[in-house]
Amino acid sequence: MSKKNDAQQMSATYKKPSTFQHYKILLGKDLRREFRTREMLTSMGIYTVLVLVIFGIALMQAPEKVDILQMAGGLFWAIIVFTSLLGLNRSFSYEKEDGALEGILLVPLDRSVIFLSKLTANLLFLLIVEIIAVPLFYIFFLSGLPMHPTLPWALLPLLVGTIGIAGVGTLLATITINTRGKDVLLALLFVPLIVPLLYACVSATTLAITGSPTLMDAYVPALALAIGYDVIMILVSWVLYDFVVSA
Amino acid sequence: MSNKTSKLDALALPFLIIGGVLIIFAFVFNFTVTPMALGDIEVPEPAMIGGKIVTTTLLLSQKIFFYHMPVAVISMVALAFTAAYGIMFLRTRNTKYDIRAQTATEMSLVFVSMTMVSGVAWTRHDWGAWWVWEPRLITYLILMLMVIAYFILRTAVSDPERRATYSSVFGIIVAVNAPISFMITRLVPSTHPVVFRSDSGLPPLMLIPLLLTILGFSLIAFALFRQRVRARQMEEQVESLKLRLDDLRG
């Protein structure tokens, strides 16, 4: 032990960081932990492929005249919802088991920052998995068919929907970490709540994929409603988050 | 028991009776005086019935509407109470509000199940299928699922304070989500036209039974709410007396 004076050595000066700094630090922690363990990404990626295979086999028997284009939007969103459920559950399990979350709660910070940083982390992981899922989905289901020029428009509702899923999902995951049977419970709480968002996103995605002539006048209101859903639900979740995480 | 609640509870029974009378009266009125709604299938030749010229088929099934709509409205209103009591609990942390929020959600569950039952029966006749993925039915289906999820969440949490906090938060989220899903399912252009032609202006003869039913069911809902709250408060007293008993015996 160096001869340095004990009192000096054990004390520290500090300046209370701003909320944005807290946000960056917490987000950095989530990203670093995930890119080291890659726990969420691998499990979600594998899960997506499995669900794709199941859907493929399930629909393979369908006679030729079934128009895959009409169903593609719905199918794709089904995969996204199931995969995100899996990811959301894992996103909080490691925070709880070693008391790490309590360590964060001990720090003088605005606790809804935890919500924002977790939301961003979950959003990024979902988007990374979607980067794999979209081309795979195209190859498995849409490759043979003639594609409409409006196909890229399907990416917008995908982004809006994923944000909504990450927002509502993060709040509900925080609730279910402290309950028994948390995986099933998260799905039970999450699915009915996400139905309106799903309703709007599937409609917008299908319109984009099928490239129907009435695209614009039906696509835009659906997308606008999805964005409205995101804003309202994420705002409410953000306001309520402090009560949930401190419970 | 503080006397405030006992005054409200005294109202419970009379309200229940008045409510019952109202809805029965509306029921009878509905099937006697109110004419049947006009269907949209044209008749080759108009005919004279009861002094009126009828040019389309008559719809008896539309009569389900007179209980279906009031019950649906009350299930939504009950949810609003859940959210209000939830907010009050989060602010004051007083279990009194948690009990009321839980009871309000219970009322919402009862009324939304009645909505579903009548909705499915109506769809079965009008559309020939037990289930149609159309806005009205979707809204009430997910409302019912959310309320059921609310109660399963309550049973999954053991710590009373955490349970109350989580169910208050979830109650608020559900109450915010219900109108959103009501709007989105109707505004997003989809292939299905709205099944129930109930929103068109109602002639007075139809309006009377409808309003009476709404009033009647609201009184019943209030009465049952008070009764269930009193029962729950008593259950809490039983728990605390049990603890005191253990202390005395311990």
Next chain:
Amino acid sequence: MDPILEVIYSTVLSSAPYLIAAYALMWAVMLIYIIYSNRSLSNTEKQLSALEEAITQLESKA
């Protein structure tokens, strides 16, 4: 019944069973709930009075 009236009333007969089912089920749900509520209230009341009795007994003895 002349054919025209038949067409007019065509939906009435077929919808009757569903109408009855709908109202019957709605009444059933409401009545079950009312009975459940009354029963749970009464046995809570019974429990309460029993406990109060037991406590007063114990307190009088202690």
Next chain:
Amino acid sequence: MATKAVPAIKCTDLTKVFGQRKALDKASFELPQGAFLSIFGPNGAGKTTLLRILSTLARPSSGKAQVLGHDLIEKPGDIRAYIGLISHKPLLYLDLTAEENLLLTAKLYGVENPEQRVSELLATVELTSRRHDIVRTFSRGMTQRVSIARALVHSPQVIFLDEPYSGLDPHAVRIFDDLLQKIRLQGVEQRDGVGVEQGDGVGVPLFAEAKSGTPTPSPCSTPTPSPCSTPTPSLCSTPSPRTFCMVSHDMQKGLALATHLLLLERGKVVLFAEKDQVDPEEFVHLYHKSVGMGVA
């Protein structure tokens, strides 16, 4: 407000209700700064509940409490800057390395030059060699030491210990005791309560002058005077000894370290006194009586 007179912990009628059960029933006591409080009591007496409330991890149902003069209910945020918790749970991210964990906590508290602070702490807990290893690979004793370092990052004035000895092997216990002794010997620059507002910097100078002769057995070593390094306006204040609050089933450890004793039973404070005013046999007798009576 003389910083010395402010009690480290002061609670009046602190109550916590779980459903119908009173986990904590009107607990009231006042602990001076620099004291080491050992909390005893049977299982379910409310020891952990009291600790979780004081460390702002749980909310009391009613009653008032102040830590270092800050109100626990109105302003828990302020208190969190002054307290540290060492628990049987590591409070760490096991998949991150020791250094990453400490850096994370240091940055969250806003410690200036966190890297230097972290290496200081790792040296204190003798884990410098393992700084880049994942905490999951650590033994229980080593994880505990990282957890101690984590609790000291912002040099808190009040440290809560929740069953710190549980799961430690004898060797780890000895290291933990040495660390505890080292921490107790060092005073800490006390943030002057006045200068602390939510928004502004809570800089406190490294500099500390006059030796404060405090009665408690932990004499403050006199830090060499060095110029006020940080420009923040808060006062240069005298160091004050750290306050400890420990919950432990280990009777000997608790009694040996303590300056104050608190016996809890069914949420009520049965006894709160300075150790030297309590006759040991009587205390042990009282403890066994309450343990016998306590909820199994």
